[in-house]
Amino acid sequence: MYITWFSALNDLYKFKIHSESMQPFGEGHIHHTYLVETSVGKMILQKFNHAVFTEPEKISHNHLVLLSEIDRSKLSFQLPLPIPNKKGEVFTRIEDSLFRFTPFVNGTCINEVQDTKQAYLAAEAFAGFIESGKHISSDSFLEVIPGFNDLSLRYNQLQQAIKQTKRRLTSELDELISFYLNQKDLVEEYEMWINKLPLRLTHNDTKINNLIFSEDLSTVNAVIDLDTLMAGYAFYDFGDLVRTVACTEHEHSTKWEKIGVDKRKYSALMEGFLEGGKEFLTDDEIASLPFGGKMMTCIMGFRFLADYLNGNIYYVIKYDEQNLHRAKNHMYLLKALEVMG
Template sequence: MHEIFEAFKIKEAKVEPIEIGIINQSFRLITPKESFFLQKINHHVFKDINGLMQNIELVTKHLANKFDKHCLKVPKIIPTIDKKLFFKDTLGDYWRVFELIEETYSFNHIVNEHIAFEAGKMLGKFIEGLSDFDSKKLITTIPNFTNLQMRLNTFDDIVQKDNFNRLVSIQKELDFIQKYTQEMIQFDDLLKSEAIPKRVTHNDTKINNFLFDKKDNAVALIDFDTLMQGSVLFDFGDAMRSGLNTSKEDESNLENITINMNIFKAYSQGFLSQVELTKEERDNLINAILFVSFMLKKV
């Protein structure tokens, strides 16, 4: 860590691993005066580290002045001694440091309607706060991340090969996918059309990317690695896909899975109270939940 500390002008710090996420490695750096959030960026997933960090810098600076007025927080990048947004060490690994947003915590699932309402408000404020930002300035950090047709092609290829002779045992699931594929393609075409505005989108709006204060008020949305140009419908759909399920996300017993409609109502109310959407966007919020659930579980 000595090489990293020198790069970010950190003289001494206690290093504590943070067990969050599966892509980057995260650490809390505790110094006598303040604490920081250190990450080793997975450059196998994110090929353009400079572009990724430029995305975060552009968006956080744009949001900072707006959010400060409402006591909301944005991740603040700590530059290196060379005034760069990240540091590449002698082993070829990429590191970055943020100010730690103190006295906050997150949830692994939406525990009640108040948390749902607050998270919805926070997402709405994020989208609305960037409504005057030119999303064309952002690079694509993960190509084809929301490309339904690519996922369909990959799935069809796997089905055709059937390398493990499992098709017979999943015929019910295959029938379900085939039944709704055309409908989902039509929705995908809508997202790509001029009818749906192109906005700055977060693209990973699960509840553990929201930070709350001691009064359970949402104060920050974090993890900006997937900031890209896209549709607000994907962000809302992904939040609801992961948030409405009363069971764990990888639950295999369908009898244990139910949808909490009170959570949906509270999240939607919070979200819509903060963001101005077009009629086409509002009319397709429900369809977006179905679309994202279909696409992300396709392969």
């Protein structure tokens, strides 16, 4: 099979691939990813999973917009976008499979922030990504996943899941349902902000492992995993950083009494995001950032709980109650964020 890939790919790109160099790369769970040697240096080859991203043409459209319009002079890091083939396409179809190449970036990925410096650098980089595309019209980008960060939509989906669930109503489940249904005020605040703020290019998946740091973790070398880039609001990207970096426990933890906000990391995220966004953030956007942390925690709580009620059909789980426990984890984090204001 590999020989068939390489033969076809070598005909469709301006560089040649050394097939014997191919080796699996990274820890991603969506695409098949390989590191390969080519005639112009190392590259990342991905066999794209279009069962997960069912409209790859929207991703390719957004990537081509960025390739043609991104202001690289604004970037202090690399943005390894797909390399177009001889036809100018970022995806290459071979039989029923899609492939793409991206530049290889040296460095290291981490799954957990160890100190405030790393938190600062992460926030600065993700804000810098938004800055680099501030001049591009939000209408230029297609919606890769409709309603991805739409809190109102996710609230309605949760209500529907509650109506249709076949789960037995335990006291634990009842507590979570009541808590999340009572977040109507947060949903209304979301509607207020999106009617007030500008749409911008946003990453929409600002987990720490979507950055490549230098080996000594002193700088960010690249922002990666750009399949979810589309038009959004600055508080989306800041909020997901808060949810995944500033929580004292990871999202799978069931140590309820230990779940809270690491205020030092939270402050570092805010400082870094404000620094990276100082050329574009409006006063209203700055005011919306604390809401972003609460909103992104809440929306994931909605989604985890709805998935549990629907029979665990979306998120990968290791045991039946894991989505229930993820929702409970986010309930405690959201409560801690609400105390902060």
